[in-house]
């Protein structure tokens with residue numbers, strides 16, 4: 001399978017968004033709706049980076065040709081460093097490379113396995129979830145996540161939005177939280193490279209991941225695992241955090257990307273193109289895909 005729709009060379013002034021989700025994971029647009037929305041938003045290039053699955057890529061690539069948007073095949077891999085969750089973006093990786101495919105399969109299985117435990121915890125808290133309601137929220141997604149459970153809680157009227165579901169119950173340490181397997185970060189970087197892809201750490205200083213991704217850790221990841229980049233411009237990063245991450249990227253030799261982490265109506269203030277990547281950085285990412 002192609003990993004990017006061809007025919008476009010990044011130009012200065014292009015609007016490029018390299019981290020988006022569809023309903024194939026925890027976004028709310030179909031891949032086609034996502035690409036149509038990207039065209040509407042004036043984006044020249046997007047990467048579809050669903051959690052732990054490539055299942056939406058073929059549809060997104062086809063829609064890219066229809067709507068005149070360059071689509072880069074991507075994935076956002078659930079990894080951990082020292083037990084702390086770190087999200088790794090893989091661009092242009094071959095979905096059929098056996099090592100990467102097996103790792104993603106293991107992640108999806110672990111997602112499915114922990115779902116009943118989270119539902120049991122919610123039931124014990126007086127919030128039983130109708131399996132049919134959850135089934136509708138998950139839809140065709142092979143990568144069931146807490147946002148689907150949050151959406152089922154909303155349908156039941158237990159909470160008003162995903163944020164409240166996470167803050168009250170589903171976030172790490174919350175009363176209905178159940179951990180699941182995460183691929184060790186260094187191994188995931190190596191798997192992306194083995195599949196011919198480019199590895200960029202998503203929102204490195206959001207939530208807990210700032211605890212394990214200091215400059216020293218990023219230096220060693222770049223040196224020993226050829227980590228390619230970090231996402232600097234992201235909704236979860238303050239102006240000061242972005243400035244500090246940009247300095248670190250420069251010192252350590254990492255590409256600095258920016259993206260919206262769009263989830264459709266699943267996340268507010270993550271509109272397509274709300275953060276973007278420069279044409280020069282996209283050119284370098286495309287050059288590194290083998």
Ligand code: AMP
Nearest residue numbers: 026051144145146147162163166167267
């Ligand atoms: P899971 O995939 O089950 O580990 O759930 C994590 C996903 O939930 C993240 O990738 C986000 O898309 C989403 N998420 C995490 N925290 C929040 C929050 N506070 N509000 C809404 N969505 C969240």
Ligand code: FE
Nearest residue numbers: 021026051263
């Ligand atoms: Fe998500």
Ligand code: FE
Nearest residue numbers: 076087202203
């Ligand atoms: Fe993420």
Ligand code: ZN
Nearest residue numbers: 019021076261
């Ligand atoms: Zn994401």
